Amino acid sequence: MTLHPDVEKVLISQEEIESKCKELAKKISEDYAGKIPIVIGLLKGAVPFMAELMKHITCSIQIDFLDVSSYDGVKSTGKVHIRRDIVTDVLNRDVLFVEDIIDTGLTLSEVMKEFKSRGARSIEVVTLVDKPEGRTVSDVTPKYIGYYIPNKFVVGFGLDYNEIYRNLPYIGILKRSVYEK
Numbered sequence: 001m002t003l004h005p006d007v008e009k010v011l012i013s014q015e016e017i018e019s020k021c022k023e024l025a026k027k028i029s030e031d032y033a034g035k036i037p038i039v040i041g042l043l044k045g046a047v048p049f050m051a052e053l054m055k056h057i058t059c060s061i062q063i064d065f066l067d068v069s070s071y072d073g074v075k076s077t078g079k080v081h082i083r084r085d086i087v088t089d090v091l092n093r094d095v096l097f098v099e100d101i102i103d104t105g106l107t108l109s110e111v112m113k114e115f116k117s118r119g120a121r122s123i124e125v126v127t128l129v130d131k132p133e134g135r136t137v138s139d140v141t142p143k144y145i146g147y148y149i150p151n152k153f154v155v156g157f158g159l160d161y162n163e164i165y166r167n168l169p170y171i172g173i174l175k176r177s178v179y180e181k
Ligand code: IMP
Pocket: 042, 045, 070, 071, 076, 099, 100, 101, 102, 103, 104, 105, 106, 107, 108, 152, 153, 154, 155, 159, 160, 161
């Protein structure tokens, strides 16, 4: 595998991500056995993770996608707004949000408030990566977490910097020189 020249080092390899997805999907399948959760991916970052994860979920699921924005470059703006809503009715349904990464937690905190008010029966979160040091809200505790990582800006496997690098098959640390130019 060749390393992208803007990436300082690989933090989580493709193989590690794939085996973590199997492990997370096993737990999710057990917890939702007999139910049909709506698995909602947060666009665009969650797409590769959701695709890898759902292949290994064995219970019935429905899927949908939500597009919310809060980031500008490497900083959270603190404001969240829905750019594209889901099309499924969540009233009395079990909702599982799929996130690529949780940093401040602001995005999910706002999204979860909105979905509670829409009458979802249960709301849980699966995230591939968690940066707990960045957390500024206390009400976001993902039930399923792939990896904890330090407070560094990472790209790849769905994660972007100004919309680039989402297609890298691994998660890597972006060189500071790329965003301090
Ligand atoms: P939060 O609202 O601060 O938890 O941010 C969640 C969203 O911020 C994620 O879905 C990503 O889009 C983005 N984000 C947070 N940290 C990173 C990072 O290190 N690299 C790329 N995107 C990130």
